[in-house]
Amino acid sequence: MGAFIFLVQAEIIAALSLLATGQHDTGMQEVPADIRQSIAAHWLDYFDGAS
16 A cells, blocks of 8 residues: 555545534535545645655
């Protein structure tokens, strides 16, 4: 596993946080694009060039 696993884990945590608030419709859910972009930007800032 590489550093990318932290990217996946961050999105899982974000999804759990959104589900825990209870402010969502029933059915399939997806982390909004703006949150995913924020996670990716933070990941790139931290792991820029890391393998």
